[in-house]
Amino acid sequence: SQTIHQWPATLVQPVGSPLSLECTVEGTSNPNLYWYRQAAGRGLQLLFYSVGIGQISSEVPQNLSASRPQDRQFILSSKKLLLSDSGFYLCAWIPGLAGPGGGVDTQYFGPGTRLTVL
């Protein structure tokens, strides 16, 4: 069965420090991967998605970046954190789509990383 991991579970960082959050998926190949942020009391905001190794699409301009160095690994990074970067970061996956116009499957979420920037 498929499993998705995220670490760390919680993180407290000072403003201006770097960030690296990791997400890995087990039990599947060539998944589509997604990074979301959920600010306190808010809905989910899609930050990045990836349909393959090295393929990253950004949804929201910000000081965050994403990388996919391996098929089942998705990393969220920042060189300098802002106070507004605080939130609950969620990684999600679905099976890789057949191509343009492919059907949408269900997204499954990892346990999340709660980031507090002080």
Add this chain to the structure above:
Amino acid sequence: QKEVEQNSGPLSVPEGAIASLNCTYSDRGSQSFFWYRQYSGKSPELIMSIYSNGDKEDGRFTAQLNKASQYVSLLIRDSQPSDSATYLCAVNAYAGGTSYGKLTFGQGTILTVHP
């Protein structure tokens, strides 16, 4: 801008009652619709997915979809205190005929079921 709107909460119902959660979406081309439940401090978990007009039932949960009205709802029968959570409506987000699996989420509705 593609939008998903959920009925404002919080919603409070007594144990055993029916809870009704509503969601409207702006993109008429949307084809896949999902309801997630999120307990406080936890990640969202899927409750229901629905793709065709009409009702889809799974245990105490019923999802209803009306594409003409761009409306999707979730009914929870025999509500239990354990159903108390935030419920998120999500709609696939097509851009140029391809979705890449992207979802647009509503802001969520907080449901409280009191004994």
